[in-house]
Amino acid sequence: MEHAHPPERRAYAFAWAQHRHPEREQATLRVVLGACVLIAYCCYAWLFPSRDASMVARIVALYACYGALTLLVVNRASSPSQTRLVVTTIADQALLGAALAAGGASALPLLWVVFWFLIGSGCRYGKRTLAVSCATAIAVIVALALWQPWWRANRPAALGLALSAIAASVYLGVLVDRLGSANRDLARQASTDPLTGLANRYALKRIVDRAMAASVADTALLLIDLDGFKEVNDTYGHAVGDMLLQQFAQLLARRTHASDAVARLGGDEFVVLAHRVRDRDAVLSITEGIHAALASITSVQERQVSVSASIGACMLSSAAQAGRADMSAVLRAADRAMYRAKRLGIGKTVFAEARDFEAN
Incomplete structure (x- = not known):
């Protein structure tokens, strides 16, 4: 009996994926960039000393320790965990929110970290994890606008940050789709015989x-x-x-x-x-x-x-x-x-x- 399966489709079915460990990459970046942010913010707190700046520095130090802990867990884990991924994605934005809540105006130099987390989540894990990171960031910003004194007094700034996070997430989602499509095309080409369309x-x-x-x-x-x-x-x-x-x-x-x-x-x-x-x-x-x-x-x-x-x-x-x-x-x-x-x-x-x- 014959089965109609185009050779091109057959080759695509066996295209390979690159072996990477994005969870370990993300955990390593938490340690490295967390330490860099801690050093930079400690310099800021030294130049502009205040009780709020001291509190933010402690939370950033806590984040660096959290990054080291996640790296240790990932290195010892036998396989990836979707639950662990969701928890760490939420924790990233939540710890940043704690720093923004504790520092008010003193924590504003850390605002860029919101987008660092969005980029890391989207580019490493795709649109679903990007959506989790974005939703957590929006929830944090809303909470700040409702209860944190500085943000409550500057709600237009909170609105602008929320809209920026949403816009960045939408753009990243489109970019992830395009990059994924380009990578799939490259994988097909590399695994396909150009003359017949069969696997090579x-x-x-x-x-x-x-x-x-x-x-x-x-x-x-x-x-x-x-x-x-x-x-x-x-x-x-x-x-x-x-x-x-x-x-x-x-x-x-x-x-x-x-x-x-x-x-x-x-x-x-x-x-x-x-x-x-x-x-x-x-x-x-x-x-x-x-x-x-x-x-x-x-x-x-x-x-x-x-x-x-x-x-x-x-x-x-x-x-x-x-x-x-x-x-x-x-x-x-x-x-x-x-x-x-x-x-x-x-x-x-x-x-x-x-x-x-x-x-x-």
């Missing part, structure tokens, strides 16, 4: 590595080499050869399941990582469909062509049993099986054996 070798490595790390009992890698492709290139030119590769890529994508990965390694070599194949008979059912698909390609741009495939099949469970749980070993074993298939004649499939996993 780099993306395939990540897919195979994930499969090897998970259950491999029902997964097989098929290495497909097109026989007769060189003759097509030599006879009709590279433009016709490229069209043949594109046509075959589309057929592969249609004849595999949505959960399977289809990739082009380069030249006329393709790979299918097939899931839910319990035994060799299930794999042969897939390869028979691939051979039939190639047999149906008899012309490209009204030029007669004759191509077939030699397929080397490698069950990932065999690789795991051989202790070779990496893509290079799996591809090497499938490649050896594929060359044995070539020697058997046209349109053959050969399975990798234990000896194929031995290093040269």
Whole structure:
């Protein structure tokens, strides 16, 4: 049975994400910038001494300690926590609000920190965390305007700060969307073969590595080499050869399941990582469909062509049993099986054996 899944969509499904630890980055910035703000504000309090300035300096020192505590917790945590993220996001703006409430006019040099928190939340975690930070900031500003003497006497300033926080959050939300879209486009381009729209070798490595790390009992890698492709290139030119590769890529994508990965390694070599194949008979059912698909390609741009495939099949469970749980070993074993298939004649499939996993 054929499944209509465009190769472009298949490549996008396996685009990778960069490995980062934004929570640790944010906690580290709390320590570093918290210490810098503490030093700067202590200088301000020394130049303009007052009881309020002294109180604000103590709260900033408390924030620096809080930053060190969050860094310690994040470094010891085994995984990210959405609850911890929400709590720390609220605590950031709330501690700043405490400083603004304690210092009144003396705390005004800290107003920029409101936007620092908004930028950090939005750029690291996205729009939801940005919304939490913005809502907390607005709540703090409203509380200041209602109960803090200086802010109550200067409510237009509170209104201006609230509107500025909202406007900055809206703008950051739009920017986060655009940056996210640009990053997704770059990831797609880096993981996609430009000619066929299939996943490329780099993306395939990540897919195979994930499969090897998970259950491999029902997964097989098929290495497909097109026989007769060189003759097509030599006879009709590279433009016709490229069209043949594109046509075959589309057929592969249609004849595999949505959960399977289809990739082009380069030249006329393709790979299918097939899931839910319990035994060799299930794999042969897939390869028979691939051979039939190639047999149906008899012309490209009204030029007669004759191509077939030699397929080397490698069950990932065999690789795991051989202790070779990496893509290079799996591809090497499938490649050896594929060359044995070539020697058997046209349109053959050969399975990798234990000896194929031995290093040269």
